[in-house]
Amino acid sequence: MRTKPIVSEKMVERLSLYRRLLSDLRDNGREHVFSHDLAALVGGTAAQVRRDIMTIGFSGSPSKGYLVAPLIDSIDDYLDAPGGTRVALVGVGNLGRALLTFFLGRRPKLSIVAAFDRDPERVNRVTCGCRCHPMNAMPAVIAERDARVAILTVPADQAQAVTDELVRAGVEGILNFAPVPLRVPPGVFVEEIDITSSLEKVAYFARQG
Amino acid sequence: MRTKPIVSEKMVERLSLYRRLLSDLRDNGREHVFSHDLAALVGGTAAQVRRDIMTIGFSGSPSKGYLVAPLIDSIDDYLDAPGGTRVALVGVGNLGRALLTFFLGRRPKLSIVAAFDRDPERVNRVTCGCRCHPMNAMPAVIAERDARVAILTVPADQAQAVTDELVRAGVEGILNFAPVPLRVPPGVFVEEIDITSSLEKVAYFARQG
DNA sequence: TAGATTGTTAATCGATTAACAATC
DNA sequence: TAGATTGTTAATCGATTAACAATC
Numbered sequence: 001m002r003t004k005p006i007v008s009e010k011m012v013e014r015l016s017l018y019r020r021l022l023s024d025l026r027d028n029g030r031e032h033v034f035s036h037d038l039a040a041l042v043g044g045t046a047a048q049v050r051r052d053i054m055t056i057g058f059s060g061s062p063s064k065g066y067l068v069a070p071l072i073d074s075i076d077d078y079l080d081a082p083g084g085t086r087v088a089l090v091g092v093g094n095l096g097r098a099l100l101t102f103f104l105g106r107r108p109k110l111s112i113v114a115a116f117d118r119d120p121e122r123v124n125r126v127t128c129g130c131r132c133h134p135m136n137a138m139p140a141v142i143a144e145r146d147a148r149v150a151i152l153t154v155p156a157d158q159a160q161a162v163t164d165e166l167v168r169a170g171v172e173g174i175l176n177f178a179p180v181p182l183r184v185p186p187g188v189f190v191e192e193i194d195i196t197s198s199l200e201k202v203a204y205f206a207r208q209g
Numbered sequence: 210m211r212t213k214p215i216v217s218e219k220m221v222e223r224l225s226l227y228r229r230l231l232s233d234l235r236d237n238g239r240e241h242v243f244s245h246d247l248a249a250l251v252g253g254t255a256a257q258v259r260r261d262i263m264t265i266g267f268s269g270s271p272s273k274g275y276l277v278a279p280l281i282d283s284i285d286d287y288l289d290a291p292g293g294t295r296v297a298l299v300g301v302g303n304l305g306r307a308l309l310t311f312f313l314g315r316r317p318k319l320s321i322v323a324a325f326d327r328d329p330e331r332v333n334r335v336t337c338g339c340r341c342h343p344m345n346a347m348p349a350v351i352a353e354r355d356a357r358v359a360i361l362t363v364p365a366d367q368a369q370a371v372t373d374e375l376v377r378a379g380v381e382g383i384l385n386f387a388p389v390p391l392r393v394p395p396g397v398f399v400e401e402i403d404i405t406s407s408l409e410k411v412a413y414f415a416r417q418g
Numbered sequence: 419t420a421g422a423t424t425g426t427t428a429a430t431c432g433a434t435t436a437a438c439a440a441t442c
Numbered sequence: 443t444a445g446a447t448t449g450t451t452a453a454t455c456g457a458t459t460a461a462c463a464a465t466c
Contacts, residue, residue: 173415
């Protein structure tokens with residue numbers, strides 16, 4: 001197995017986006033694509049697309065650019081864990097259900113395998129295609145399902161406590177929607193999606209434009 | 210009215226976060242805070258906090274750091290539009306409803322004033338505290354309500370068409386949850402929240418850690 | 419060949435980090 | 443004063459942009 005360089009966060013985001021757009025192109029019967037085509041779709045520059053593709057060790061040709069299907073395979077190779085990544089979701093409110101529905105069957109290599117909530121009304125029922133477990137079952141279910149990554153969609157005041165428990169259960173990456181920064185030990189990766197900040201940012205820059 | 214420098218996107222995000230954390234502190238009776246206290250809460254450095262606070266023209270003192278309430282006022286001054294910003298939300302699915310609920314009454318200066326959906330089942334009913342209008346009412350309602358900013362929570366295949374219409378209706382900023390980059394004319398600010406990319410990023414870096 | 423695109427390096431830009439004198 | 447923190451500048455770091463020879 002060849003070694004792959006660990007790349008920047010931004011580059012991973014771009015690769016993820018390329019893959020999605022390339023899949024659309026493939027489904028529409030496109031077999032090759034030029035760097036400037038991809039650049040236009042992502043809203044970036046052709047040079048950056050070329051550099052990204054070069055970094056993952058894929059080659060194109062001046063005459064027809066890049067072959068779509070092999071490029072997708074190359075990105076798969078790069079981004080996906082060989083056996084796939086199993087995800088746990090904590091907090092089955094409106095946002096949690098939206099995410100469950102969205103990811104249901106979307107990517108076989110990245111699937112939500114368990115959900116948790118503290119509301120007894122929701123526990124032990126199947127919601128949006130996923131069984132909802134009680135909070136105290138987290139360690140056992142996460143171990144049994146081998147979930148390495150978690151999505152956090154609980155209220156702010158529970159976020160840190162749930163995080164501590166997730167880390168104790170062996171989770172190594174968290175996508176945090178709770179509006180508060182999380183403290184985690186080294187080696188655990190956290191991505192914060194701060195919807196309030198994002199909206200305030202849009203409001204700020206909208207009136208500057 | 211004094212002129213304020215236009216600051217970077219990251220700085221606006223940080224200011225937004227500072228404000229939220231400071232409000233919690235104030236509600237808990239804290240009257241002053243040191244740069245390193247704030248830094249610990251946001252997971253950043255004290256020097257950066259000091260630089261940010263300096264940039265918005267607020268001053269602290271070596272003996273007691275920064276006064277919480279005046280600092281919040283200063284950030285308000287900086288981030289909020291004088292008359293507030295009114296927001297329209299397009300797409301009242303699970304995610305749209307989660308956002309409606311979340312922002313309901315949360316910030317008087319940043320409130321969702323109208324919702325739109327193309328599903329006749331949802332139209333002309335009040336959901337999560339907000340009336341849902343049909344899509345073809347967008348130009349009229351946005352003008353009447355003076356919405357300058359929009360949140361986009363429609364499926365990918367409708368995103369660009371809805372965006373074009375929002376821009377035509379005068380919207381100058383869009384928070385996009387649809388998993389596809391938007392094309393907008395210059396002067397319109399778009400913030401993409403790409404949940405799929407974010408989750409793939411977490412999966413990638415979780416196994417590198 | 420001529421035209422267009424790729425692979426790759428150097429220059430630019432911006433943000434973060436480190437450092438320290440000024441202040442309470 | 444002594445200790446701690448602020449205000450502010452210089453150094454570092456990384457990512458993006460620009461440029462161009464190599465390739466088809």
